[in-house]
Structure formats: structure tokens, C-alpha cells
Amino acid sequence: xxxxxxxxxxxxxxxxxxxxxxxxxxxxxxxxxxxxxxxxxxxxxxxxxxxxxxxxx
Amino acid sequence: xxxxxxxxxxxxxxxxxxxxxxxxxxxxxxxxxxxxxxxxxxxxxxxxxxxxxxxxxxxxxxxxxxxxxxxxxxxxxxxxxxxxxxxxxxxxxxxxxxxxxxxxxxxxxxxxxxxxxxxxxxxxxxxxxxxxxxxxxxxxxxxxxxxxxxxxxxxxxxxxxxxxxxxxxxxxxxxxxxxxxxxxxxxxxxxxxxxxxxxxxxxxxxxxxxxxxxxxxxxxxxxxxxxxxxxxxxxxxxxxxxxxxxxxxxxxxxxxxxxxxxxxxxxxxxxxxxxxxxxx
Numbered sequence: 001x002x003x004x005x006x007x008x009x010x011x012x013x014x015x016x017x018x019x020x021x022x023x024x025x026x027x028x029x030x031x032x033x034x035x036x037x038x039x040x041x042x043x044x045x046x047x048x049x050x051x052x053x054x055x056x057x
Numbered sequence: 058x059x060x061x062x063x064x065x066x067x068x069x070x071x072x073x074x075x076x077x078x079x080x081x082x083x084x085x086x087x088x089x090x091x092x093x094x095x096x097x098x099x100x101x102x103x104x105x106x107x108x109x110x111x112x113x114x115x116x117x118x119x120x121x122x123x124x125x126x127x128x129x130x131x132x133x134x135x136x137x138x139x140x141x142x143x144x145x146x147x148x149x150x151x152x153x154x155x156x157x158x159x160x161x162x163x164x165x166x167x168x169x170x171x172x173x174x175x176x177x178x179x180x181x182x183x184x185x186x187x188x189x190x191x192x193x194x195x196x197x198x199x200x201x202x203x204x205x206x207x208x209x210x211x212x213x214x215x216x217x218x219x220x221x222x223x224x225x226x227x228x229x230x231x232x233x234x235x236x237x238x239x240x241x242x243x244x245x246x247x248x249x250x251x252x253x254x255x256x257x258x259x260x261x262x263x264x265x266x267x268x269x270x271x272x273x274x275x276x277x278x279x280x281x282x283x284x285x286x287x288x289x290x291x292x293x294x295x296x297x298x299x300x301x302x303x304x305x306x307x308x309x310x311x312x313x314x315x316x317x318x319x320x321x322x323x324x325x326x327x328x329x330x331x332x333x334x335x336x337x
Contacts, residue, residue, distance in 0.1 A: 019067045021067040021087070022067035053189075054189055055115055056114065
């Protein structure tokens with residue numbers, strides 16, 4: 001499957017078992033992306049939201 | 058067994074749990090907490106789930122979803138009680154102290170002025186931590202009275218109500234800490250986390266170097282006691298070393314494990330799933 005980075009517009013291949021919500025690094029600009037949709041047209045990414053006040057491990 | 062995996066992002070840890078579940082032939086159903094709504098009345102939802110593994114990065118959302126799922130009769134790991142204790146540093150300290158577990162000297166103060174008085178007793182440098190938060194965020198080193206005043210006054214003006222409860226701790230200058238991974242009644246791995254160059258914190262998440270640590274009987278004993286004191290089933294226990302004495306710094310209820318896997322080679326996802334199957 002293919003997806004396009006919304007930051008640099010680089011298009012790249014993604015493994016088929018990628019999950020909604022999965023965090024992927026753009027191989028071109030290295031920005032962290034979140035998979036928000038999988039459909040026949042490919043993968044849709046958004047720039048990942050990586051931190052909020054109560055986030056942690 | 059069918060496991061519900063609660064998450065708000067699929068990071069390396071959640072993906073490895075999902076992949077390991079496939080290997081073990083376990084059913085795993087991911088639940089994106091941002092898309093969840095839960096009913097309060099009329100009993101149990103999700104007839105296709107036996108228990109839940111809570112891995113939300115958001116402390117608040119993880120805690121409240123766990124509370125509701127438990128009210129419906131589900132077993133959730135970790136429990137609401139554990140999350141409440143571990144997610145709040147003051148509750149953690151009080152719980153550890155109740156079990157006689159060694160930890161850095163700690164004070165809590167409720168105004169800028171009383172915090173400065175407590176710091177006189179604690180000595181400088183000292184650490185100011187937010188009650189809720191992780192990854193070293195908003196943790197400040199107070200090097201002397203002047204810097205303490207500046208930081209405390211800024212929290213007094215700009216902070217939320219929680220930032221105006223001042224959790225103050227002695228600074229342990231050992232150059233590293235130890236993250237111990239506890240699952241059930243066992244310590245499965247431990248790693249050293251070294252100070253970040255140019256920083257005084259050691260969180261691997263913000264770049265601290267990680268290295269395998271031998272699990273000594275002392276480390277094992279203290280980590281298991283800390284997990285029990287905080288009602289933790291799957292937790293990361295952070296230890297400091299001070300003059301050959303181990304102290305418990307924090308207990309994390311949704312611990313990341315990417316760095317400990319790479320430092321030790323232990324398959325944490327496999328061990329988590331093996332443990333969950335014992336709960337059937």
C-alpha cells in the first residue's frame with residue numbers, strides 16, 4: 001500500500017498490516033505520522049500528535 | 058482468550074504486542090480510546106473481550122476508561138487503583154512510604170513560601186516535579202534559593218491548580234538510574250539509563266542512553282515490593298542508587314519497553330501476553 005506524507009508530500013510504500021493509529025516515520029523528512037485511514041486508495045496520514053500534558057508511560 | 062488493547066496511538070510497544078499475539082494465536086482487539094464511548098448503566102459491553110490491557114498514553118483517559126470497564130465487570134491491567142497511585146507522584150510516594158520502601162527524601166508544599174521553607178530542610182539542589190506527568194516534562198532542578206524562587210513563582214502565576222502543589226525531592230546525583238520491568242510476581246528485565254548529555258535527566262524517551270543491568274536479588278526484591286505497594290501487575294519501577302543503597306523513584310503503570318528490549322534482548326511483549334493468559 002502507498003501513502004503520502006502530508007508534510008513533504010513524499011509518497012512511500014507501507015506494509016499491508018499497518019494499523020489505524022500506528023505511528024510511522026516519513027522516510028524522506030523524518031516527521032512522525034499517524035495512520036488515520038486505510039482504504040483501496042492507500043493509506044492516509046496525519047502529522048502525529050506526540051505529546052499532551054498527561055501523556056507518558 | 059481475547060484481549061482488548063486500549064491505546065491512543067499504536068507505537069512500537071503496542072505493535073509488538075499485536076504481532077506477538079498473532080504468533081501465539083491469541084485474539085487481540087485494538088480499541089482507540091479517542092473513538093470509544095462507554096455506557097455507565099446496564100452491564101457489560103464487548104462480549105468478545107475477556108480482559109483489557111490498558112496502554113493509553115493519556116493518563117486521564119486511560120484511568121477513566123479503566124474505571125468504567127471495571128464497573129462493567131472487566132479485569133483491566135493495570136487496575137484503576139494502580140493507575141491512580143502510579144499516575145500521581147504524591148500518591149506513589151505515600152503508598153511506597155506506607156510499605157516502608159526506601160525512596161528519595163520528599164516534601165510536598167502548598168504555596169511558594171512553604172515550598173521555599175521545605176527546600177531549606179531538603180537542601181539544594183533539589184527537584185521539583187509535577188504531580189502528574191511523565192517523560193521528564195516540567196521537572197525542574199532547583200540549584201539554589203534564587204532559581205527556586207524564580208521557578209516556583211512562575212508556577213504560582215502560570216501553572217494549573219495541580220502545578221501549585223509542589224512536590225519536592227532530593228537530587229540524587231548518580232549519573233544513571235535503573236528501570237526494572239515487573240510482570241506479575243517476576244522481574245523480567247532491567248536496564249541502566251544514563252544521564253542525557255547536557256541534561257540532568259535520564260529518561261530514555263528523551264534520549265538517555267540505555268544498557269542492560271543485571272537483576273540482583275536486591276533489585277528484584279525492591280522492585281517487586283514497589284510493584285505490590287502500588288498494586289501494579291505490569292509496571293516499570295525506576296530505581297536510584299545512593300551510596301550502595303537502592304531507592305525507588307517512580308513506578309510507571311503503562312511502561313514503554315522499546316529501549317529495555319533493545320538493551321536486554323528480552324521479549325517483553327511475549328512475557329506480557331504469557332502473563333495475561335495466566336489470568337484466565
